[in-house]
Amino acid sequence: MRLVRYGRPGKEKPGLFDDEGRLRDLSGVVQDIDATLLGARALRKLAKVDVKTLPLVRGNPRLGVPVKGIGKFIGIGMNYADHVAETGAELPTEPVFFTKAVSCLNGPDDPIRLPKGSRKTDWEVELGVVIGTRAQYVSEDEALDFVAGYCVVNDVTERAYQFEMGSQWDKGKGCDTFGPVGPFLVTRDDVHDVQDLDLYLELNGKRMQTGNTSSMIFSVAQIVSYVSRFMTLEPGDIITTGTPPGVGLGRTPQRFLKKGDTLRLGIAGLGEQQAEVVAFPN
Structure with a gap:
Protein backbone atom coordinates (compact mmCIF):
# COMPACT_ATOMS: atom_id res chain seq x y z
CA MET A 1 0.00 0.00 0.00
CA ARG A 2 1.01 3.59 -0.67
CA LEU A 3 -0.38 5.47 2.29
CA VAL A 4 -0.51 9.27 2.37
CA ARG A 5 -1.86 12.20 4.32
CA TYR A 6 -3.28 15.00 2.20
CA GLY A 7 -4.66 18.49 2.75
CA ARG A 8 -3.66 21.77 4.35
CA PRO A 9 -0.92 21.70 7.04
CA GLY A 10 -2.40 20.53 10.31
CA LYS A 11 -5.64 19.47 8.60
CA GLU A 12 -4.42 16.42 6.65
CA LYS A 13 -6.68 13.47 5.98
CA PRO A 14 -5.59 9.84 5.51
CA GLY A 15 -5.52 8.41 2.02
CA LEU A 16 -3.87 5.98 -0.31
CA PHE A 17 -2.95 5.77 -3.97
CA ASP A 18 -4.54 2.91 -5.89
CA ASP A 19 -2.85 0.81 -8.57
CA GLU A 20 -3.79 3.36 -11.21
CA GLY A 21 -2.16 6.22 -9.32
CA ARG A 22 -5.41 7.80 -8.16
CA LEU A 23 -5.72 9.28 -4.68
CA ARG A 24 -8.50 7.81 -2.57
CA ASP A 25 -9.81 8.97 0.78
CA LEU A 26 -9.36 6.70 3.81
CA SER A 27 -11.03 8.91 6.42
CA GLY A 28 -14.12 6.70 6.44
CA VAL A 29 -11.97 3.70 7.39
CA VAL A 30 -9.26 5.08 9.70
CA GLN A 31 -8.90 8.27 11.66
CA ASP A 32 -5.33 8.94 10.52
CA ILE A 33 -2.05 7.34 9.49
CA ASP A 34 -0.43 7.13 12.90
CA ALA A 35 1.14 4.73 15.39
CA THR A 36 -2.15 2.85 15.89
CA LEU A 37 -2.18 1.85 12.21
CA LEU A 38 1.46 0.81 11.76
CA GLY A 39 1.54 -2.59 13.43
CA ALA A 40 1.41 -5.73 11.30
CA ARG A 41 -2.13 -6.67 12.37
CA ALA A 42 -3.59 -3.22 11.67
CA LEU A 43 -1.90 -3.03 8.28
CA ARG A 44 -3.17 -6.49 7.31
CA LYS A 45 -6.69 -5.39 8.23
CA LEU A 46 -6.35 -2.22 6.17
CA ALA A 47 -5.04 -4.19 3.20
CA LYS A 48 -8.32 -6.14 3.09
CA VAL A 49 -10.32 -2.99 2.33
CA ASP A 50 -11.70 -2.93 -1.21
CA VAL A 51 -9.88 0.08 -2.62
CA LYS A 52 -12.49 0.54 -5.34
CA THR A 53 -15.08 1.42 -2.68
CA LEU A 54 -13.01 4.33 -1.36
CA PRO A 55 -13.97 7.83 -2.53
CA LEU A 56 -11.72 9.40 -5.16
CA VAL A 57 -10.10 12.69 -4.17
CA ARG A 58 -10.49 15.43 -6.75
CA GLY A 59 -7.69 17.68 -7.94
CA ASN A 60 -4.12 17.55 -6.74
CA PRO A 61 -4.13 18.36 -3.04
CA ARG A 62 -1.00 19.06 -1.05
CA LEU A 63 0.59 15.95 0.47
CA GLY A 64 1.84 16.12 4.03
CA VAL A 65 4.24 13.94 6.00
CA PRO A 66 2.69 10.46 5.54
CA VAL A 67 2.75 9.60 9.26
CA LYS A 68 1.20 11.67 12.04
CA GLY A 69 2.69 11.96 15.52
CA ILE A 70 6.29 11.03 14.76
CA GLY A 71 8.12 10.79 18.07
CA LYS A 72 11.73 10.41 16.99
CA PHE A 73 13.53 11.33 13.77
CA ILE A 74 16.89 9.54 13.73
CA GLY A 75 19.53 10.04 11.06
CA ILE A 76 22.36 7.71 10.06
CA GLY A 77 25.50 9.43 8.83
CA MET A 78 28.31 8.27 6.55
CA ASN A 79 26.53 5.13 5.34
CA TYR A 80 27.67 5.08 1.68
CA ALA A 81 31.40 4.63 1.07
CA ASP A 82 31.49 7.05 -1.88
CA HIS A 83 29.81 9.73 0.21
CA VAL A 84 32.29 9.18 3.04
CA ALA A 85 35.13 9.62 0.53
CA GLU A 86 33.72 12.86 -0.92
CA THR A 87 33.51 14.40 2.57
CA GLY A 88 37.09 13.39 3.42
CA ALA A 89 36.02 11.34 6.44
CA GLU A 90 37.04 7.84 7.49
CA LEU A 91 34.82 4.82 6.95
CA PRO A 92 32.81 4.15 10.13
CA THR A 93 33.25 0.86 11.92
CA GLU A 94 29.84 1.24 13.57
CA PRO A 95 26.78 3.20 12.46
CA VAL A 96 26.97 6.92 13.16
CA PHE A 97 23.65 8.38 14.20
CA PHE A 98 22.18 11.72 15.22
CA THR A 99 18.74 13.22 15.77
CA LYS A 100 16.74 15.56 13.59
CA ALA A 101 14.21 17.69 15.47
CA VAL A 102 10.64 16.59 14.75
CA SER A 103 9.88 20.31 14.27
CA CYS A 104 11.85 20.11 11.00
CA LEU A 105 9.34 17.70 9.42
CA ASN A 106 8.02 18.99 6.12
CA GLY A 107 5.66 17.81 3.41
CA PRO A 108 7.39 16.28 0.39
CA ASP A 109 6.67 19.21 -1.92
CA ASP A 110 6.56 22.01 0.64
CA PRO A 111 9.15 24.81 0.29
CA ILE A 112 12.52 24.32 1.97
CA ARG A 113 13.33 27.46 3.92
CA LEU A 114 16.92 28.59 4.34
CA PRO A 115 17.57 29.47 7.99
CA LYS A 116 18.83 32.91 9.01
CA GLY A 117 22.56 33.15 8.32
CA SER A 118 22.60 30.08 6.09
CA ARG A 119 25.75 29.80 3.97
CA LYS A 120 26.06 26.08 3.23
CA THR A 121 22.64 24.43 3.14
CA ASP A 122 22.95 21.07 1.38
CA TRP A 123 20.75 18.28 0.02
CA GLU A 124 20.76 14.53 0.85
CA VAL A 125 18.33 12.06 -0.72
CA GLU A 126 17.82 9.14 1.66
CA LEU A 127 15.74 6.05 2.33
CA GLY A 128 13.50 6.52 5.34
CA VAL A 129 12.45 3.60 7.55
CA VAL A 130 9.21 3.88 9.54
CA ILE A 131 8.97 1.74 12.66
CA GLY A 132 5.74 -0.22 13.05
CA THR A 133 6.26 -2.17 16.28
CA ARG A 134 8.06 -1.23 19.49
CA ALA A 135 11.68 -2.35 19.12
CA GLN A 136 14.22 -2.82 21.89
CA TYR A 137 17.38 -4.92 21.56
CA VAL A 138 16.14 -6.61 18.41
CA SER A 139 18.42 -8.92 16.41
CA GLU A 140 19.42 -8.25 12.80
CA ASP A 141 17.54 -11.37 11.72
CA GLU A 142 14.24 -10.08 13.10
CA ALA A 143 14.79 -6.33 12.67
CA LEU A 144 12.73 -5.89 9.49
CA ASP A 145 9.73 -7.46 11.24
CA PHE A 146 9.55 -4.25 13.29
CA VAL A 147 9.35 -2.02 10.20
CA ALA A 148 6.00 -0.73 8.92
CA GLY A 149 7.34 0.62 5.64
CA TYR A 150 9.62 2.97 3.76
CA CYS A 151 9.62 6.49 2.37
CA VAL A 152 11.73 9.15 0.70
CA VAL A 153 13.54 11.62 2.97
CA ASN A 154 15.59 14.69 2.12
CA ASP A 155 18.05 15.07 5.01
CA VAL A 156 18.58 18.80 4.40
CA THR A 157 21.68 19.99 6.26
CA GLU A 158 23.34 23.34 6.96
CA ARG A 159 27.03 22.33 6.75
CA ALA A 160 28.39 25.45 8.44
CA TYR A 161 26.16 24.76 11.44
CA GLN A 162 27.10 21.07 11.32
CA PHE A 163 30.89 21.34 11.10
CA GLU A 164 31.96 24.89 11.92
CA MET A 165 30.12 25.54 15.18
CA GLY A 166 31.50 22.81 17.43
CA SER A 167 30.99 19.07 17.19
CA GLN A 168 27.20 18.82 17.34
CA TRP A 169 25.79 17.63 14.00
CA ASP A 170 22.26 18.25 15.28
CA LYS A 171 22.77 22.02 14.89
CA GLY A 172 22.77 21.65 11.12
CA LYS A 173 20.14 18.94 10.85
CA GLY A 174 17.02 20.17 12.62
CA CYS A 175 16.25 23.61 11.20
CA ASP A 176 12.61 24.19 10.28
CA THR A 177 11.63 22.51 6.97
CA PHE A 178 14.87 20.44 6.91
CA GLY A 179 12.99 17.13 7.00
CA PRO A 180 10.81 16.63 3.91
CA VAL A 181 9.26 13.14 4.14
CA GLY A 182 7.10 11.35 1.59
CA PRO A 183 5.11 11.43 -0.59
CA PHE A 184 4.13 7.91 0.46
CA LEU A 185 4.61 5.49 3.26
CA VAL A 186 5.03 2.31 1.20
CA THR A 187 4.29 -0.69 3.39
CA ARG A 188 7.02 -3.26 3.82
CA ASP A 189 5.17 -5.99 1.92
CA ASP A 190 5.24 -3.82 -1.22
CA VAL A 191 9.02 -3.39 -1.21
CA HIS A 192 10.59 -6.51 -2.70
CA ASP A 193 14.20 -5.84 -1.66
CA VAL A 194 14.96 -2.78 0.44
CA GLN A 195 18.68 -3.27 -0.30
CA ASP A 196 18.17 -2.81 -4.03
CA LEU A 197 16.46 0.55 -4.51
CA ASP A 198 17.69 3.29 -6.83
CA LEU A 199 17.96 6.82 -5.40
CA TYR A 200 18.37 10.09 -7.30
CA LEU A 201 18.37 13.85 -6.79
CA GLU A 202 18.33 16.70 -9.30
CA LEU A 203 19.08 20.36 -8.65
CA ASN A 204 17.50 22.75 -11.15
CA GLY A 205 17.09 19.84 -13.57
CA LYS A 206 20.70 18.64 -13.29
CA ARG A 207 21.43 15.22 -11.80
CA MET A 208 23.49 15.54 -8.63
CA GLN A 209 23.01 12.24 -6.81
CA THR A 210 22.66 8.71 -8.17
CA GLY A 211 22.86 5.68 -5.90
CA ASN A 212 21.42 2.36 -4.85
CA THR A 213 20.72 1.05 -1.36
CA SER A 214 22.88 -1.99 -2.17
CA SER A 215 25.85 0.33 -1.56
CA MET A 216 24.99 0.95 2.07
CA ILE A 217 27.79 0.20 4.51
CA PHE A 218 25.22 -0.88 7.11
CA SER A 219 21.97 -2.46 5.91
CA VAL A 220 18.51 -1.44 7.07
CA ALA A 221 18.34 -4.54 9.28
CA GLN A 222 21.71 -3.73 10.84
CA ILE A 223 20.67 -0.13 11.45
CA VAL A 224 17.34 -0.95 13.12
CA SER A 225 19.00 -3.56 15.30
CA TYR A 226 21.89 -1.25 16.23
CA VAL A 227 19.78 1.80 17.08
CA SER A 228 17.43 -0.35 19.19
CA ARG A 229 20.36 -1.10 21.50
CA PHE A 230 20.63 2.55 22.49
CA MET A 231 17.00 3.67 22.52
CA THR A 232 13.60 2.07 22.32
CA LEU A 233 12.08 2.60 18.90
CA GLY A 250 31.60 17.08 -1.93
CA ARG A 251 31.56 18.93 -5.24
CA THR A 252 34.40 20.96 -6.77
CA PRO A 253 33.64 23.80 -6.47
CA GLN A 254 31.22 23.28 -3.64
CA ARG A 255 27.60 24.14 -4.43
CA PHE A 256 25.01 24.95 -1.80
CA LEU A 257 21.33 25.81 -1.96
CA LYS A 258 20.13 29.34 -2.61
CA LYS A 259 16.79 31.06 -2.95
CA GLY A 260 14.98 30.00 -6.12
CA ASP A 261 16.66 26.59 -6.48
CA THR A 262 14.41 23.62 -7.17
CA LEU A 263 14.99 20.05 -6.04
CA ARG A 264 13.57 16.87 -7.52
CA LEU A 265 14.43 13.62 -5.74
CA GLY A 266 13.07 10.15 -5.31
CA ILE A 267 13.53 6.44 -4.77
CA ALA A 268 12.32 3.68 -7.09
CA GLY A 269 8.87 2.57 -6.00
CA LEU A 270 8.66 5.08 -3.15
CA GLY A 271 7.71 8.21 -5.05
CA GLU A 272 9.23 11.60 -5.70
CA GLN A 273 9.59 14.98 -4.02
CA GLN A 274 9.75 18.37 -5.72
CA ALA A 275 10.54 21.42 -3.65
CA GLU A 276 11.52 25.04 -4.08
CA VAL A 277 14.12 26.71 -1.87
CA VAL A 278 12.97 29.95 -0.28
CA ALA A 279 14.57 32.52 2.02
CA PHE A 280 13.73 32.94 5.69
CA PRO A 281 11.03 35.65 5.91
CA ASN A 282 12.09 39.02 7.23
Whole structure:
Protein backbone atom coordinates (compact mmCIF):
# COMPACT_ATOMS: atom_id res chain seq x y z
CA MET A 1 0.00 0.00 0.00
CA ARG A 2 1.01 3.59 -0.67
CA LEU A 3 -0.38 5.47 2.29
CA VAL A 4 -0.51 9.27 2.37
CA ARG A 5 -1.86 12.20 4.32
CA TYR A 6 -3.28 15.00 2.20
CA GLY A 7 -4.66 18.49 2.75
CA ARG A 8 -3.66 21.77 4.35
CA PRO A 9 -0.92 21.70 7.04
CA GLY A 10 -2.40 20.53 10.31
CA LYS A 11 -5.64 19.47 8.60
CA GLU A 12 -4.42 16.42 6.65
CA LYS A 13 -6.68 13.47 5.98
CA PRO A 14 -5.59 9.84 5.51
CA GLY A 15 -5.52 8.41 2.02
CA LEU A 16 -3.87 5.98 -0.31
CA PHE A 17 -2.95 5.77 -3.97
CA ASP A 18 -4.54 2.91 -5.89
CA ASP A 19 -2.85 0.81 -8.57
CA GLU A 20 -3.79 3.36 -11.21
CA GLY A 21 -2.16 6.22 -9.32
CA ARG A 22 -5.41 7.80 -8.16
CA LEU A 23 -5.72 9.28 -4.68
CA ARG A 24 -8.50 7.81 -2.57
CA ASP A 25 -9.81 8.97 0.78
CA LEU A 26 -9.36 6.70 3.81
CA SER A 27 -11.03 8.91 6.42
CA GLY A 28 -14.12 6.70 6.44
CA VAL A 29 -11.97 3.70 7.39
CA VAL A 30 -9.26 5.08 9.70
CA GLN A 31 -8.90 8.27 11.66
CA ASP A 32 -5.33 8.94 10.52
CA ILE A 33 -2.05 7.34 9.49
CA ASP A 34 -0.43 7.13 12.90
CA ALA A 35 1.14 4.73 15.39
CA THR A 36 -2.15 2.85 15.89
CA LEU A 37 -2.18 1.85 12.21
CA LEU A 38 1.46 0.81 11.76
CA GLY A 39 1.54 -2.59 13.43
CA ALA A 40 1.41 -5.73 11.30
CA ARG A 41 -2.13 -6.67 12.37
CA ALA A 42 -3.59 -3.22 11.67
CA LEU A 43 -1.90 -3.03 8.28
CA ARG A 44 -3.17 -6.49 7.31
CA LYS A 45 -6.69 -5.39 8.23
CA LEU A 46 -6.35 -2.22 6.17
CA ALA A 47 -5.04 -4.19 3.20
CA LYS A 48 -8.32 -6.14 3.09
CA VAL A 49 -10.32 -2.99 2.33
CA ASP A 50 -11.70 -2.93 -1.21
CA VAL A 51 -9.88 0.08 -2.62
CA LYS A 52 -12.49 0.54 -5.34
CA THR A 53 -15.08 1.42 -2.68
CA LEU A 54 -13.01 4.33 -1.36
CA PRO A 55 -13.97 7.83 -2.53
CA LEU A 56 -11.72 9.40 -5.16
CA VAL A 57 -10.10 12.69 -4.17
CA ARG A 58 -10.49 15.43 -6.75
CA GLY A 59 -7.69 17.68 -7.94
CA ASN A 60 -4.12 17.55 -6.74
CA PRO A 61 -4.13 18.36 -3.04
CA ARG A 62 -1.00 19.06 -1.05
CA LEU A 63 0.59 15.95 0.47
CA GLY A 64 1.84 16.12 4.03
CA VAL A 65 4.24 13.94 6.00
CA PRO A 66 2.69 10.46 5.54
CA VAL A 67 2.75 9.60 9.26
CA LYS A 68 1.20 11.67 12.04
CA GLY A 69 2.69 11.96 15.52
CA ILE A 70 6.29 11.03 14.76
CA GLY A 71 8.12 10.79 18.07
CA LYS A 72 11.73 10.41 16.99
CA PHE A 73 13.53 11.33 13.77
CA ILE A 74 16.89 9.54 13.73
CA GLY A 75 19.53 10.04 11.06
CA ILE A 76 22.36 7.71 10.06
CA GLY A 77 25.50 9.43 8.83
CA MET A 78 28.31 8.27 6.55
CA ASN A 79 26.53 5.13 5.34
CA TYR A 80 27.67 5.08 1.68
CA ALA A 81 31.40 4.63 1.07
CA ASP A 82 31.49 7.05 -1.88
CA HIS A 83 29.81 9.73 0.21
CA VAL A 84 32.29 9.18 3.04
CA ALA A 85 35.13 9.62 0.53
CA GLU A 86 33.72 12.86 -0.92
CA THR A 87 33.51 14.40 2.57
CA GLY A 88 37.09 13.39 3.42
CA ALA A 89 36.02 11.34 6.44
CA GLU A 90 37.04 7.84 7.49
CA LEU A 91 34.82 4.82 6.95
CA PRO A 92 32.81 4.15 10.13
CA THR A 93 33.25 0.86 11.92
CA GLU A 94 29.84 1.24 13.57
CA PRO A 95 26.78 3.20 12.46
CA VAL A 96 26.97 6.92 13.16
CA PHE A 97 23.65 8.38 14.20
CA PHE A 98 22.18 11.72 15.22
CA THR A 99 18.74 13.22 15.77
CA LYS A 100 16.74 15.56 13.59
CA ALA A 101 14.21 17.69 15.47
CA VAL A 102 10.64 16.59 14.75
CA SER A 103 9.88 20.31 14.27
CA CYS A 104 11.85 20.11 11.00
CA LEU A 105 9.34 17.70 9.42
CA ASN A 106 8.02 18.99 6.12
CA GLY A 107 5.66 17.81 3.41
CA PRO A 108 7.39 16.28 0.39
CA ASP A 109 6.67 19.21 -1.92
CA ASP A 110 6.56 22.01 0.64
CA PRO A 111 9.15 24.81 0.29
CA ILE A 112 12.52 24.32 1.97
CA ARG A 113 13.33 27.46 3.92
CA LEU A 114 16.92 28.59 4.34
CA PRO A 115 17.57 29.47 7.99
CA LYS A 116 18.83 32.91 9.01
CA GLY A 117 22.56 33.15 8.32
CA SER A 118 22.60 30.08 6.09
CA ARG A 119 25.75 29.80 3.97
CA LYS A 120 26.06 26.08 3.23
CA THR A 121 22.64 24.43 3.14
CA ASP A 122 22.95 21.07 1.38
CA TRP A 123 20.75 18.28 0.02
CA GLU A 124 20.76 14.53 0.85
CA VAL A 125 18.33 12.06 -0.72
CA GLU A 126 17.82 9.14 1.66
CA LEU A 127 15.74 6.05 2.33
CA GLY A 128 13.50 6.52 5.34
CA VAL A 129 12.45 3.60 7.55
CA VAL A 130 9.21 3.88 9.54
CA ILE A 131 8.97 1.74 12.66
CA GLY A 132 5.74 -0.22 13.05
CA THR A 133 6.26 -2.17 16.28
CA ARG A 134 8.06 -1.23 19.49
CA ALA A 135 11.68 -2.35 19.12
CA GLN A 136 14.22 -2.82 21.89
CA TYR A 137 17.38 -4.92 21.56
CA VAL A 138 16.14 -6.61 18.41
CA SER A 139 18.42 -8.92 16.41
CA GLU A 140 19.42 -8.25 12.80
CA ASP A 141 17.54 -11.37 11.72
CA GLU A 142 14.24 -10.08 13.10
CA ALA A 143 14.79 -6.33 12.67
CA LEU A 144 12.73 -5.89 9.49
CA ASP A 145 9.73 -7.46 11.24
CA PHE A 146 9.55 -4.25 13.29
CA VAL A 147 9.35 -2.02 10.20
CA ALA A 148 6.00 -0.73 8.92
CA GLY A 149 7.34 0.62 5.64
CA TYR A 150 9.62 2.97 3.76
CA CYS A 151 9.62 6.49 2.37
CA VAL A 152 11.73 9.15 0.70
CA VAL A 153 13.54 11.62 2.97
CA ASN A 154 15.59 14.69 2.12
CA ASP A 155 18.05 15.07 5.01
CA VAL A 156 18.58 18.80 4.40
CA THR A 157 21.68 19.99 6.26
CA GLU A 158 23.34 23.34 6.96
CA ARG A 159 27.03 22.33 6.75
CA ALA A 160 28.39 25.45 8.44
CA TYR A 161 26.16 24.76 11.44
CA GLN A 162 27.10 21.07 11.32
CA PHE A 163 30.89 21.34 11.10
CA GLU A 164 31.96 24.89 11.92
CA MET A 165 30.12 25.54 15.18
CA GLY A 166 31.50 22.81 17.43
CA SER A 167 30.99 19.07 17.19
CA GLN A 168 27.20 18.82 17.34
CA TRP A 169 25.79 17.63 14.00
CA ASP A 170 22.26 18.25 15.28
CA LYS A 171 22.77 22.02 14.89
CA GLY A 172 22.77 21.65 11.12
CA LYS A 173 20.14 18.94 10.85
CA GLY A 174 17.02 20.17 12.62
CA CYS A 175 16.25 23.61 11.20
CA ASP A 176 12.61 24.19 10.28
CA THR A 177 11.63 22.51 6.97
CA PHE A 178 14.87 20.44 6.91
CA GLY A 179 12.99 17.13 7.00
CA PRO A 180 10.81 16.63 3.91
CA VAL A 181 9.26 13.14 4.14
CA GLY A 182 7.10 11.35 1.59
CA PRO A 183 5.11 11.43 -0.59
CA PHE A 184 4.13 7.91 0.46
CA LEU A 185 4.61 5.49 3.26
CA VAL A 186 5.03 2.31 1.20
CA THR A 187 4.29 -0.69 3.39
CA ARG A 188 7.02 -3.26 3.82
CA ASP A 189 5.17 -5.99 1.92
CA ASP A 190 5.24 -3.82 -1.22
CA VAL A 191 9.02 -3.39 -1.21
CA HIS A 192 10.59 -6.51 -2.70
CA ASP A 193 14.20 -5.84 -1.66
CA VAL A 194 14.96 -2.78 0.44
CA GLN A 195 18.68 -3.27 -0.30
CA ASP A 196 18.17 -2.81 -4.03
CA LEU A 197 16.46 0.55 -4.51
CA ASP A 198 17.69 3.29 -6.83
CA LEU A 199 17.96 6.82 -5.40
CA TYR A 200 18.37 10.09 -7.30
CA LEU A 201 18.37 13.85 -6.79
CA GLU A 202 18.33 16.70 -9.30
CA LEU A 203 19.08 20.36 -8.65
CA ASN A 204 17.50 22.75 -11.15
CA GLY A 205 17.09 19.84 -13.57
CA LYS A 206 20.70 18.64 -13.29
CA ARG A 207 21.43 15.22 -11.80
CA MET A 208 23.49 15.54 -8.63
CA GLN A 209 23.01 12.24 -6.81
CA THR A 210 22.66 8.71 -8.17
CA GLY A 211 22.86 5.68 -5.90
CA ASN A 212 21.42 2.36 -4.85
CA THR A 213 20.72 1.05 -1.36
CA SER A 214 22.88 -1.99 -2.17
CA SER A 215 25.85 0.33 -1.56
CA MET A 216 24.99 0.95 2.07
CA ILE A 217 27.79 0.20 4.51
CA PHE A 218 25.22 -0.88 7.11
CA SER A 219 21.97 -2.46 5.91
CA VAL A 220 18.51 -1.44 7.07
CA ALA A 221 18.34 -4.54 9.28
CA GLN A 222 21.71 -3.73 10.84
CA ILE A 223 20.67 -0.13 11.45
CA VAL A 224 17.34 -0.95 13.12
CA SER A 225 19.00 -3.56 15.30
CA TYR A 226 21.89 -1.25 16.23
CA VAL A 227 19.78 1.80 17.08
CA SER A 228 17.43 -0.35 19.19
CA ARG A 229 20.36 -1.10 21.50
CA PHE A 230 20.63 2.55 22.49
CA MET A 231 17.00 3.67 22.52
CA THR A 232 13.60 2.07 22.32
CA LEU A 233 12.08 2.60 18.90
CA GLU A 234 8.36 3.29 18.96
CA PRO A 235 5.72 2.95 16.21
CA GLY A 236 5.93 5.99 13.96
CA ASP A 237 9.60 6.73 14.61
CA ILE A 238 11.60 7.39 11.45
CA ILE A 239 15.20 6.43 10.73
CA THR A 240 16.76 8.01 7.65
CA THR A 241 19.57 5.79 6.49
CA GLY A 242 22.30 7.89 4.85
CA THR A 243 22.93 9.44 1.47
CA PRO A 244 24.83 8.39 -1.66
CA PRO A 245 27.53 10.64 -3.17
CA GLY A 246 26.82 13.91 -4.94
CA VAL A 247 26.06 16.33 -2.13
CA GLY A 248 27.03 19.98 -2.48
CA LEU A 249 29.74 19.66 0.16
CA GLY A 250 31.60 17.08 -1.93
CA ARG A 251 31.56 18.93 -5.24
CA THR A 252 34.40 20.96 -6.77
CA PRO A 253 33.64 23.80 -6.47
CA GLN A 254 31.22 23.28 -3.64
CA ARG A 255 27.60 24.14 -4.43
CA PHE A 256 25.01 24.95 -1.80
CA LEU A 257 21.33 25.81 -1.96
CA LYS A 258 20.13 29.34 -2.61
CA LYS A 259 16.79 31.06 -2.95
CA GLY A 260 14.98 30.00 -6.12
CA ASP A 261 16.66 26.59 -6.48
CA THR A 262 14.41 23.62 -7.17
CA LEU A 263 14.99 20.05 -6.04
CA ARG A 264 13.57 16.87 -7.52
CA LEU A 265 14.43 13.62 -5.74
CA GLY A 266 13.07 10.15 -5.31
CA ILE A 267 13.53 6.44 -4.77
CA ALA A 268 12.32 3.68 -7.09
CA GLY A 269 8.87 2.57 -6.00
CA LEU A 270 8.66 5.08 -3.15
CA GLY A 271 7.71 8.21 -5.05
CA GLU A 272 9.23 11.60 -5.70
CA GLN A 273 9.59 14.98 -4.02
CA GLN A 274 9.75 18.37 -5.72
CA ALA A 275 10.54 21.42 -3.65
CA GLU A 276 11.52 25.04 -4.08
CA VAL A 277 14.12 26.71 -1.87
CA VAL A 278 12.97 29.95 -0.28
CA ALA A 279 14.57 32.52 2.02
CA PHE A 280 13.73 32.94 5.69
CA PRO A 281 11.03 35.65 5.91
CA ASN A 282 12.09 39.02 7.23
